[in-house]
Amino acid sequence: MDMSATGESGTGRRAPRGGGGGGGDVWLRPRPARRQAPPLTRDRIVAEAVAALDEEGEARLTMRRLAERLGTGSTTLYWHVETKDDVLDLALDAVFGEVAVPAEHSGDWRAEVGALAGEWRAALLRHPWSAAVLGRPLMGPNVLARTEYLHAALVGAGLHGPHLTAAAYGLANYVIGSAMMQAAWASRDEDEARRAADERLRAEHDRYPTLAEHGHLVGKDWDEAFTHGLRYLLDGIAAQLASGPAHP
Amino acid sequence: MDMSATGESGTGRRAPRGGGGGGGDVWLRPRPARRQAPPLTRDRIVAEAVAALDEEGEARLTMRRLAERLGTGSTTLYWHVETKDDVLDLALDAVFGEVAVPAEHSGDWRAEVGALAGEWRAALLRHPWSAAVLGRPLMGPNVLARTEYLHAALVGAGLHGPHLTAAAYGLANYVIGSAMMQAAWASRDEDEARRAADERLRAEHDRYPTLAEHGHLVGKDWDEAFTHGLRYLLDGIAAQLASGPAHP
DNA sequence: CGAGTACCGGACCGACGATCCAGTACTCGT
């Protein structure tokens, strides 16, 4: 077939940014102008993916849609990225990259660890889709850098061996679990969802008496609960430090 | 009570109520004389979904495949269930239903809470897909029943108001985060993944010195880390109980 | 025995992730 040689089957999507250029026939364009944009890098893809996820949520992110946002064809993405999962992995690591990690340690491990946990959670909540995507090993460079900082702070506090492992494990999982749960609630319209849940608990208060009495969700302050729960965890770790023998 | 005869709302889909709440016992109904197979109930769908998820993982669960396992067409499922998400919600609640909840409270809140957390995590890890699916509000009857028990134990220990909220929040999120992280690692071949991660950390030990020295994954005992971290959290809560004024 | 209803499934829709392969733009050695 000859028409395949001509390319240009009606809807040739080549328009540069401004769209100007003329939708003219390709064969009339002796010099189709140079590359319209930086040739599409992994970083641009990831940045756009984060933006798309923020705006539309995880379910609406598709390779096609992402490509369209970038002004290219979906196929092109696969030159820079192997699968869609790669995009999610990279986007998730980019979220962790938003957490500032101090250059050095202050010596106050509680303040350091508390601040890191708080910022960690904040970053995840700024991008609520990220919490739902956490079900994969966290091995990106940004994640590792923050984990390194966390471990260093805890070692500086005097923790070793299983105590160190448990403290880091506990803190990381507490933060992740908190972000995940809150993101789950934030996904729908939060007020309405919480009101509906409260109503259901009240209606079934025979079955769930304690929850009906003490478990109100409406008006619950997530931030307070997070900080307060984190205090319990840090108190427990501090007690371990106080009870354990000093190390050389 | 013969619920089978009720016409119910004409247009809306009518689905048999799920959960363990008894409902009309099938064998008490007038005269079974069913088709060749039990006419496919919501419970059978959910049970098969859990089995399918256990065997093949979340990504491989499709309505078609699930229908095939049940010996029906995929369309039929939509009579009993509105969307695939419904199936996941129900399957997740079924997993929580595996956790035994004692009939009454022993008075030893630490033992009670510790046991519940441990079993909770164990149930999630028995079905590793469940952790990855946690990104939705947990409002199933089984989840609520366990949460009720947790709150009751904490109230029995003497916690109120924000202290109660924070303790329950902290415990639940710690368990969820722990299960999620471990499930993420268990998804691939665990030994190989951990070995690869360790190797990477060793290779980049300039960048991640503390992790390279203390963060070994190979040989790490998740159970120990979980129990140990849980102890920190419970210690912190216990300290709150000790410091707070006794309540009337 | 006929009307009603609970249940079933083939055919179909739009969309998705991914791949094939034929191209086009740039680089560089010579």
Next chain:
DNA sequence: ACGAGTACTGGATCGTCGGTCCGGTACTCG
């Protein structure tokens, strides 16, 4: 200056998915 090689792009297409339409079947009740 130019041709070979490389970096990058996208139209067409494949197999599959979640979900719906609508007609069919099996059972129940009056």
